[in-house]
Amino acid sequence: MQNHQKTDLYQPETIAHSLAILAELGSRGAVMAGGTWIMRAPLRNEALAQAYVTIARIPELHQVVVNDTHVTIGSGVTHAQLARDLQAVPQLGGLMAAAGDSANPAVRQAATVGGNLCAVGFSAADIVPALLCQDAEVELETLEGGRRRMGLAAFLKNWDTLRPTSLLLHVLVPRRHAISAHARLPLRKAGDYPVAIVSVSVERRQDGSIGNAAVGIGSVEAAVRRWSSLEEAISGLPFNSPLIQQYASDRASEFVGREGPEVPGWYRVHVLPALVRRAFEKLQKH
Ligand SMILES: Cc1cc2nc3c(=O)[nH]c(=O)nc-3n(C[C@H](O)[C@H](O)[C@H](O)COP(=O)(O)OP(=O)(O)OC[C@H]3O[C@@H](n4cnc5c(N)ncnc54)[C@H](O)[C@@H]3O)c2cc1C
Incomplete structure (x- = not known):
């Protein structure tokens, strides 16, 4: 007989509310973005969290903003959106291809930049090597620690200990003539x-x-x-x-x-x- 575990889903509309829920859930909870990595947890023999906090309803996390110094990518931006929005940024042709050629069209509509960076143990992530080449930084936040920035390489090294109460907010890519x-x-x-x-x-x-x-x-x-x-x-x-x-x-x-x-x-x-x-x-x- 199969053991069906009950999983709660929270759908906050602000970053502050998400952080409050994540802090309360502690190790019982996790963020859910596109769900394309989480849904395969049973195939990897990993347990699902008892509760997920989706970022789908937080508009600030779904934007790509291009200015003279940086391209700022919300963690909830999908691979498909990223490939579209980077067409006007020649420097990031590699990142655009990483997003636009990954997986398959259906997955690209759901999978997010944040999920690509935060999926622990995902060796075949396309967006990660493209961002490492751009010396990208990430911005993350916890309820107690507030907002902070760190280099992507340091983030990848430490992410396993920073989660589950941290929320990845944005990826910042410096503009240059590359x-x-x-x-x-x-x-x-x-x-x-x-x-x-x-x-x-x-x-x-x-x-x-x-x-x-x-x-x-x-x-x-x-x-x-x-x-x-x-x-x-x-x-x-x-x-x-x-x-x-x-x-x-x-x-x-x-x-x-x-x-x-x-x-x-x-x-x-x-x-x-x-x-x-x-x-x-x-x-x-x-
Ligand atoms: C069959 C298949 C093939 C695929 N092939 C590829 C491929 O070739 N290349 C590729 O790059 N991708 C591929 N993907 C997609 C891949 O799963 C996603 O790129 C990504 O790793 C997960 O993104 P997601 O938004 O679905 O994350 P989710 O599954 O929602 O989350 C993944 C992890 O990240 C955490 N998380 C997500 N967002 C945040 C956040 N903002 N803050 C904190 N934690 C967060 C979650 O808690 C979870 O632990 C494939 C997917 C499938 C199903």
């Missing part, structure tokens, strides 16, 4: 999840060479991370995709691919250099 691209390898047997992801952001120097390279790698290891040795090695090189692929091949052994039922770990590492090349080919079209 170009970016996103390449991913989906495999039919991996469902709609990519087996490896490469996100890149670079500046084009006046002499035509690569400056300030940022390379984010997702789905290869358990945690998404920047590939700093490759970033250093390719700074100053010409935009020559086969050459950059060679630099990536020379350094790919720095990764230990995560094992999974869909592909073995070595395969994720094996495809990385070709994905790096593809990302740079996309950049050259800018």
Whole structure:
């Protein structure tokens, strides 16, 4: 016989009210955004929370605001909305592709930016490596601690201890003269999840060479991370995709691919250099 657990759903209309409910629920509660990660908890053998606090009715969390210094993305913005709203921001072509190519059209209408950053253990998140390349910051709030900002890398490292009473509010991306691209390898047997992801952001120097390279790698290891040795090695090189692929091949052994039922770990590492090349080919079209 199946054990059906009762789950409460709260639908506050302000950030303050959400925080008050989360504080009262403590470890019994959690935020719900698009629900596309939460709904698969049983498949991961994870328990559902006893109560969820949805952010669907808080308008402030569903906006993308572009000004001269930053692009501010509400945590409740869906992948589909992000892909639409970033069309006018060439610097964020990589983030736009990360949002617009992820999963499938139905999931993109529901899944949110906040859910992508807050889903603990989600190695194949597309938006995370694209934002890591942009040196993004996040803004979060708790009832007792108030509002604060931190770098995305620090947030990802500490999020497991900050939840469940924290609410992620916004992601802030600084504007700069960079170009970016996103390449991913989906495999039919991996469902709609990519087996490896490469996100890149670079500046084009006046002499035509690569400056300030940022390379984010997702789905290869358990945690998404920047590939700093490759970033250093390719700074100053010409935009020559086969050459950059060679630099990536020379350094790919720095990764230990995560094992999974869909592909073995070595395969994720094996495809990385070709994905790096593809990302740079996309950049050259800018
Ligand atoms: C079959 C399938 C394939 C998919 N493939 C991909 C893919 O290839 N790439 C990709 O990027 N995504 C993919 N997704 C979507 C993925 O689930 C979402 O990108 C994301 O990880 C979850 O977003 P969500 O809004 O649904 O979050 P939810 O499921 O609502 O929440 C996820 C977690 O984040 C927490 N949370 C959410 N919002 C906040 C907040 N504002 N503050 C604090 N905590 C919060 C929740 O408590 C929960 O722990 C796929 C989904 C499905 C179902």
